[in-house]
Amino acid sequence: xxxxxxxxxxxxxxxxxxxxxxxxxxxxxxxxxxxxxxxxxxxxxxxxxxxxxxxxxxxxxxxxxxxxxxxxxxxxxxxxxxxxxxxxxxxxxxxxxxxxxxxxxxxxxxxxxxxxxxxxxxxxxxxxxxxxxxxxxxxxxxxxxxxxxxxxxxxxxxxxxxxxxxxxxxxxxxxxxxxxxxxxxxxxxxxxxxxxxxxxxxxxxxxxxxxxxxxxxxxxxxxxxxxxxxxxxxxxxxxxxxxxxxxxxxxxxxxxxxxxxxxxxxxxxxxxxxxxxxxxxxxxxxxxxxxxxxxxxxxxxxxxxxxxxxxxxxxxxxxxxxxxxxxxxxxxx
Amino acid sequence: xxxxxxxxxxxxxxxxxxxxxxxxxxxxxxxxxxxxxxxxxxxxxxxxxxxxxxxxxxxxxxxxxxxxxxxxxxxxxxxxxxxxxxxxxxxxxxxxxxxxxxxxxxxxxxxxxxxxxxxxxxxxxxxxxxxxxxxxxxxxxxxxxxxxxxxxxxxxxxxxxxxxxxxxxxxxxxxxxxxxxxxxxxxxxxxxxxxxxxxxxxxxxxxxxxxxxxxxxxxxxxxxxxxxxxxxxxxxxxxxxxxxxxxxxxxxxxxxxxxxxxxxxxxxxxxxxxxxxxx
Amino acid sequence: xxxxxxxxxxxxxxxxxxxxxxxxxxxxxxxxxxxxxxxxxxxxxxxxxxxxxxxxxxxxxxxxxxxxxxxxxxxxxxxxxxxxxxxxxxxxxxxxxxxxxxxxxxxxxxxxxxxxxxxxxxxxxxxxxxxxxxxxxxxxxxxxxxxxxxxxxxxxxxxxxxxxxxxxxxxxxxxxxxxxxxxxxxxxxxxxxxxxxxxxxxxxxxxxxxxxxxxxxxxxxxxxxxxxxxxxxxxxxxxxxxxxxxxxxxxxxxxxxxxxxxxxxxxxxxxxxxxxxxxxxxxxxxx
Numbered sequence: 056x057x058x059x060x061x062x063x064x065x066x067x068x069x070x071x072x073x074x075x076x077x078x079x080x081x082x083x084x085x086x087x088x089x090x091x092x093x094x095x096x097x098x099x100x101x102x103x104x105x106x107x108x109x110x111x112x113x114x115x116x117x118x119x120x121x122x123x124x125x126x127x128x129x130x131x132x133x134x135x136x137x138x139x140x141x142x143x144x145x146x147x148x149x150x151x152x153x154x155x156x157x158x159x160x161x162x163x164x165x166x167x168x169x170x171x172x173x174x175x176x177x178x179x180x181x182x183x184x185x186x187x188x189x190x191x192x193x194x195x196x197x198x199x200x201x202x203x204x205x206x207x208x209x210x211x212x213x214x215x216x217x218x219x220x221x222x223x224x225x226x227x228x229x230x231x232x233x234x235x236x237x238x239x240x241x242x243x244x245x246x247x248x249x250x251x252x253x254x255x256x257x258x259x260x261x262x263x264x265x266x267x268x269x270x271x272x273x274x275x276x277x278x279x280x281x282x283x284x285x286x287x288x289x290x291x292x293x294x295x296x297x298x299x300x301x302x303x304x305x306x307x308x309x310x311x312x313x314x315x316x317x318x319x320x321x322x323x324x325x326x327x328x329x330x331x332x333x334x335x336x337x338x339x340x341x342x343x344x345x346x347x348x349x350x351x352x353x354x355x356x357x358x359x360x361x362x363x364x365x366x367x368x369x370x371x372x373x374x375x376x377x378x379x380x381x382x383x384x385x386x387x388x
Numbered sequence: 389x390x391x392x393x394x395x396x397x398x399x400x401x402x403x404x405x406x407x408x409x410x411x412x413x414x415x416x417x418x419x420x421x422x423x424x425x426x427x428x429x430x431x432x433x434x435x436x437x438x439x440x441x442x443x444x445x446x447x448x449x450x451x452x453x454x455x456x457x458x459x460x461x462x463x464x465x466x467x468x469x470x471x472x473x474x475x476x477x478x479x480x481x482x483x484x485x486x487x488x489x490x491x492x493x494x495x496x497x498x499x500x501x502x503x504x505x506x507x508x509x510x511x512x513x514x515x516x517x518x519x520x521x522x523x524x525x526x527x528x529x530x531x532x533x534x535x536x537x538x539x540x541x542x543x544x545x546x547x548x549x550x551x552x553x554x555x556x557x558x559x560x561x562x563x564x565x566x567x568x569x570x571x572x573x574x575x576x577x578x579x580x581x582x583x584x585x586x587x588x589x590x591x592x593x594x595x596x597x598x599x600x601x602x603x604x605x606x607x608x609x610x611x612x613x614x615x616x617x618x619x620x621x622x623x624x625x626x627x628x629x630x631x632x633x634x635x636x637x638x639x640x641x642x643x644x645x646x647x648x649x650x651x652x653x654x655x656x657x658x659x660x661x662x663x664x665x666x667x
Numbered sequence: 668x669x670x671x672x673x674x675x676x677x678x679x680x681x682x683x684x685x686x687x688x689x690x691x692x693x694x695x696x697x698x699x700x701x702x703x704x705x706x707x708x709x710x711x712x713x714x715x716x717x718x719x720x721x722x723x724x725x726x727x728x729x730x731x732x733x734x735x736x737x738x739x740x741x742x743x744x745x746x747x748x749x750x751x752x753x754x755x756x757x758x759x760x761x762x763x764x765x766x767x768x769x770x771x772x773x774x775x776x777x778x779x780x781x782x783x784x785x786x787x788x789x790x791x792x793x794x795x796x797x798x799x800x801x802x803x804x805x806x807x808x809x810x811x812x813x814x815x816x817x818x819x820x821x822x823x824x825x826x827x828x829x830x831x832x833x834x835x836x837x838x839x840x841x842x843x844x845x846x847x848x849x850x851x852x853x854x855x856x857x858x859x860x861x862x863x864x865x866x867x868x869x870x871x872x873x874x875x876x877x878x879x880x881x882x883x884x885x886x887x888x889x890x891x892x893x894x895x896x897x898x899x900x901x902x903x904x905x906x907x908x909x910x911x912x913x914x915x916x917x918x919x920x921x922x923x924x925x926x927x928x929x930x931x932x933x934x935x936x937x938x939x940x941x942x943x944x945x946x947x948x949x950x951x952x953x954x
Contacts, residue, residue: 095762098755102779102824105817109790112797168690176687179474185691187942192698194938195931196878198905202927203701205912206708249697256694273511273574276467277524277581278501280680287523292514303785310787312881313905317912337789337881344796344885361793365786372785376778493670495677527676 110365117359120352129359135323137346142356144363146323150240150333151364153326154315155308157244158251163301166255173256174263175271175285193253201317204246209318212245213237217330231328238320241329246318247308255304261383262296263289299378306371310364312337336360420445420585420615421466426480428461428470435461437639439480447631448607448616450647452623454662458639459619463587466617467503468496484585501528504583506591510570512562513577517554520562520573521545524581540580548576549606568599575606586610588618592625604629623663627651635659702931709928712921718929722891727910729918732891734926737907739893741930743808744903745877748815752823752872755816757865760827777828784821789881791818796885809897811887818882819872826871830864863945870941874934880905904930 120142121129132143173182213236221232266289274284290297320332321342340357347354421443428436436458443449451459464470465482468489481488489499501524513520521541524530531537541558545551550572554565562573571591578586588607592600607616607629620626626633630647635658643650643659654660720733763773795814804810880903888900889910904926911923 092762095758098758099762099776101755101759102776102783102821105820106779106782109786109794112794112801113790116797116800165690165693168687169694172687172691176684188695188698191935191938192694192701194874194878194934195701196880196905196934198878198880198908199705199927199931200701202708202908202912202924203704206924207700207704249701252694252697267511269507269509269511270513272469272472272505272507273513273577274523275472275497276469276500276505276507277527277578278497278499279524279527280497280676282680282683283527283676287515288513306785307787310785310789312787312789313909317909337787340789340793341881341884347796358793358797361790365790368785368787368790369782372782373778376781376785380778380781495670497676498670 110362113358113362113365117355117362120355120359133325137350137353137356140352142352142359144336144360146325147334147336147339147360148363149325150319150323151309151335151337153329153333154240154243154247154319154335155305157240157329158247158308159301159305161244162248162252162255162304166252166304167259167297169252170256170259170263171285171289173260175281175289189253189256192249197250197311197313198317200246200250200314204242204314204318208242208245209237211237212239212242212330216241220330229328230330232330233328234331236320236332238318238332239330240319240326240333243315243319243333243335244329246314247311250311250314251304251308254307255300258300258303258379259297262293262300262379265296265382266292293382295378296382299375299382302371302375303379306368306375309368309371310337312341316341336364418445419443420485421617422481422483422486423462423465424481424483426462426465426478426482428458428465428478429476430473431475435639436465436478439641441634441641441644443615443617444632445615446612448611448618448629449632449634450626450630451617451619451634451636452621452626452662453636453642455621456638457636459621459636460589461639462636463589463617463619466585466587467505468499469505471496501581502583503585503587504578504581506571506575506578506586506588508590509594510567510574512565512570512573515562516559517562517565517573518558521576521580524577528581530581541576544576544580545573547579547606547610548572549602550576566599568595568602571595571599571603572606575603579610583614585615585617588616590619590621593621623665635662637662705924705928705931708921709924709926709931712925713928714925717922717925721893726891727914727916727919729916734902734904734907734922734929736891736893737902737904737926738929738933740808740887740890740901741877741904741933743894744811744815744883744887744901745873747808747812748819748876749823749869749873751812751816752819753869756820756823756827756868756872760824760831763824763828764831780821780824784825787881788818788879789884792882792885795882799886805898806886806888806900807896807898808887808894808901811883811901811903812897814882814886815876815879818879819876822875823868823872826868827861827865830861830868833864834860863947867941867945870937870944874937874941877937878905878930878934880909904933 129142129144130148131145132141133145134141134143135146169185173185177185217232217237217239220227220230224230225232270288270292271284274288275281279287315335316338319335319338321334321338322332323334323339324331326333340360343353343357347357419442421441423439423441423443426436426439426441427434439462451462453459461470465478466489470476470478478490482490484499484502488494489496513523515523518541521544522537525537525540531540542551542555545554550569553569554560557564562570565573571594586607591607592603595603604625607618610616611631618625618629620629627647630651632645633647633650634644635642635650635654635656637658643654643656645655650659651663654663714733716731717733718738719735720731721736722732722734723730726732759776763776791814795810795817798813799805799810883903883906887903887906889902889906890900891902894901908923908926908930911919911926914920
């Protein structure tokens with residue numbers, strides 16, 4: 056984009072260009088322009104301020120819990136007994152980690168395949184068909200995903216996957232079936248995978264689209280197949296972008312609350328298998344907000360959970376956004 | 389380089405005589421590519437109209453004509469690059485040594501191995517100089533061990549006239565080369581898969597005059613071993629390089645023949661107009 | 668000679684293509700399955716009453732009523748939130764493009780917007796809660812609107828920015844050359860050119876806002892009545908779904924599915940509507 060901050064920055068220069076005297080209407084317009092500009096520039100500070108304000112607010116309100124007990128007990132403690140003032144976050148942290156990892160593991164390969172297909176193989180017609188499908192998937196509200204999860208995925212895990220794992224994969228510890236219901240990390244992971252898929256696919260597609268066609272043609276011209284071209288030219292060129300896209304997808308999965316909450320069982324125990332229920336941080340906050348003000352320090356604890364989420368997500372987010380901004384240009388969808 | 393068709397050498401002198409050869413003999417060892425009734429479409433727009441053409445073996449054929457006349461399109465039909473454009477299709481035949489490269493049993497990647505392309509803008513693959521040249525050989529598993537690969541890379545870099553300049557930094561990224569060097573690298577890369585035909589789509593138009601000259605010299609040197617087809621929009625370049633000329637206008641071949649004939653005694657009004665610089 | 672052989676390369680190529688088709692089928696099928704499930708389970712319970720009545724006494728135990736409170740509440744929440752977000756988004760988007768361009772400050776703002784975009788709604792909800800405590804606001808329609816506007820802001824700005832960036836530079840230059848001030852160019856030319864994009868951005872943000880539960884959980888409260896005041900709590904469709912599903916009565920749970928269907932239909936209308944609108948409004952834009 057062009058440098059607009061050049062000659063037009065100074066109003067007087069414009070006036071000097073062709074007018075010998077200022078006319079009242081020109082002046083009025085100039086003043087409106089100035090005022091608008093000032094107002095707009097103040098409003099534009101909002102996003103930057105907002106991040107700061109959110110962080111500070113959460114830190115401030117979560118402080119009592121952080122200061123009340125040693126940090127290691129807060130993070131690694133497994134006892135969650137608010138009435139006794141004991142807040143151990145470890146079951147929730149691990150719950151979040153497990154369900155996010157399962158979700159990402161399920162999503163990554165299909166998403167890469169789909170975005171590669173759309174980018175390297177598909178005709179324009181196919182692409183224009185895929186876009187609405189992906190947009191629609193992305194637009195479906197989380198609570199509806201939760202309903203689907205409840206109605207379709209939980210029974211699926213309970214009646215199909217769990218028996219299968221019990222029978223054939225019993226030797227694998229993380230696939231052990233320790234409880235009879237389908238409310239599990241696996242159910243949460245499946246729902247999460249479908250929820251973040253459209254996002255990851257579109258980010259990866261944008262990334263692949265930055266590879267110039269000339270490069271592909273150079274490889275095809277010596278008789279390489281499409282896949283050889285993808286493997287040797289396209290992917291190596293944008294590998295950091297692929298990683299960043301996946302990390303960004305993970306940060307989205309981390310924050311998903313309602314859908315996961317409805318299928319994951321909400322049992323505050325450190326999980327040992329994907330068939331175990333779990334209690335991710337967002338679910339913790341959502342489920343207990345009602346009791347927040349009635350038990351001392353409860354609100355601080357829950358807001359502390361929100362703070363932890365914020366910090367982790369911010370970190371993932373900023374790192375991957377910086378990489379992606381570099382690869383995709385100034386900003387991206 | 390090309391094991392087949394040794395007899396063609398004995399007959400090369402025939403191609404420069406004024407007599408036009410009879411059409412229709414696909415088994416003729418002098419003709420490398422034969423185009424029969426070729427029409428090309430981008431969606432509903434017809435880019436090539438009923439092309440019939442014979443490209444002689446081991447000569448430089450230049451396709452010339454004003455912008456938009458279909459030169460690049462025709463070139464792209466020779467290595468099956470046309471189908472890379474969404475909605476592009478052809479009717480007719482393009483015969484390589486008598487075999488239609490658009491046949492249903494034909495592997496287009498094999499076609500592209502035999503018909504190399506030097507593009508207008510040099511595209512160095514995102515790898516080192518060495519790996520760029522070795523790329524095609526790896527793809528087709530042409531060599532048996534590292535030693536053979538190394539020797540081949542050297543060989544083709546020498547042919548492309550790049551060895552002296554890069555032999556000390558073979559493992560530097562190819563993007564560190566100047567644009568003229570990159571084009572020579574692309575030439576080496578293309579030759580490394582042992583094609584029979586080299587296509588050039590305005591291969592020097594993005595280069596400075598010195599690099600252009602360099603590439604032209606290479607192409608002239610390579611003439612004895614490869615059939616070359618170049619598209620150019622510069623009449624001067626055509627005159628410098630051509631043994632055989634094809635003049636195109638608005639998707640049709642107006643005239644084709646040995647360079648001496650077409651340049652000095654064009655048969656068609658249009659050709660004459662073009663040669664005289666009317667457009 | 669040059670015939671297709673079953674070489675390793677071609678087998679790999681075929682295998683990869685197969686994987687791609689399976690993945691594509693999975694993704695497309697997911698959409699189908701989700702919509703199918705919601706329709707099949709929700710349609711039976713979707714009665715006229717559901718859409719036109721508020722919950723009467725004992726609704727959550729199976730008695731009469733509907734979710735009109737939640738439908739209206741959601742529309743108010745998302746409508747208000749979107750309007751408030753628009754108030755700030757448009758100036759930010761215009762300012763970013765017109766004045767900031769590639770400057771350092773511009774980059775900071777854009778980075779902040781990207782970061783805000785990635786913050787999950789539960790965190791916005793938690794923040795909204797702290798805000799409410801700080802200014803003494805109770806769970807209410809207003810609080811919900813404020814939080815939703817924060818949630819929707821980055822979505823809207825980003826969508827608008829996408830469109831403004833695509834604007835042909837010549838258009839702006841032409842207007843400036845005629846002597847317009849930057850503001851006038853922004854308001855008259857850019858906005859009109861961008862109109863389809865702005866509308867799309869609004870609808871996109873609206874769709875996101877109306878479907879979100881985690882942010883309104885803390886801040887909007889819940890009520891069985893149709894909201895009449897900004898300072899009283901309001902129901903919302905996502906929460907209505909959630910609460911109905913949480914009861915042990917299958918009758919009520921089925922109504923929950925119906926409510927989910929209602930929500931899905933609204934979102935589909937908004938989504939498809941934005942496509943239709945943007946293609947219609949594109950008549951006036953310069954390509």
